Amino acid sequence: MRRWLNKWPLFRQLTGSDRLGLGSAVQSGRSRQMRARTENAEKVAKSICPYCAVGCGQRIFVSNGTITQIEGDSDSPISRGRLCPKGSASKQLVTSPTRERWVRYRRPYATDWEYLPLDTAMDMIADRVIETRERTWQKTDEAGAPVQRTEGIASLGGAALDNEENYLMKKLYTALGAVQIENQARI
Template structure:
């Protein structure tokens, strides 16, 4: 059994995640939690379906320009393609100055997302984007 936290809203209910043969087999409320005292709402109670349900996709998909459908591609290939595009767009929209003021940035790349993610993930995102010079970085907190 592994201690966890419900991924839906920000109440922060404790979850106990039960694992058998390296598979998650059950998720229930953690009675030790001072916030939730073992309870979960309908969404939290459905988190076994969220994490192990059949609708989760497990392969990387790529839609080429003008294409009518997806194709499955290799994860490493996809990572390399995205890195290439980031560098290309970054350079294409790079700005050293705006109206004589130094900005050192790219306006070509934006990002949306973070409120469902871990603090550590948001930290690496902000760190990398800032080093890239990308500033249009936003998440659900704005929405």
């Protein structure tokens, strides 16, 4: 009978040393064997939440090359270890089995789409940007004044982008020599 009663947390709490029920009295056999996802992390990387412009700090726990947990960074002066529901779920952004890892691409004049690996698509984009920049580069204008620019590359940012994304896009396109850099919010 006592063995059967010992399975009840309330009985263990009343008869054992954990009277407040804050420790072993309320643990089941299963919960005693559970370990935190952060306990065996080989590496902890600091990052910033990707969802909005607040810039909440995150700690990313990695084991065997796989992200095991993402939680708020208590060292962050912005979020002080807290994350909103979207930030708390950001692990799903990178580890979800439904995450797209391929790019759908339709070649010029083709009628069907094909799947390309993301790395291949990124290389194709980089090659096209470099080729366009080289082909349309202007050292001087019509009057002979130095301009060091390209008019073959332009950017139109969207209002859905946050300040940090717009800032980085502006830096990238300026470094490429583009002069047509605009944002939907200004138009």
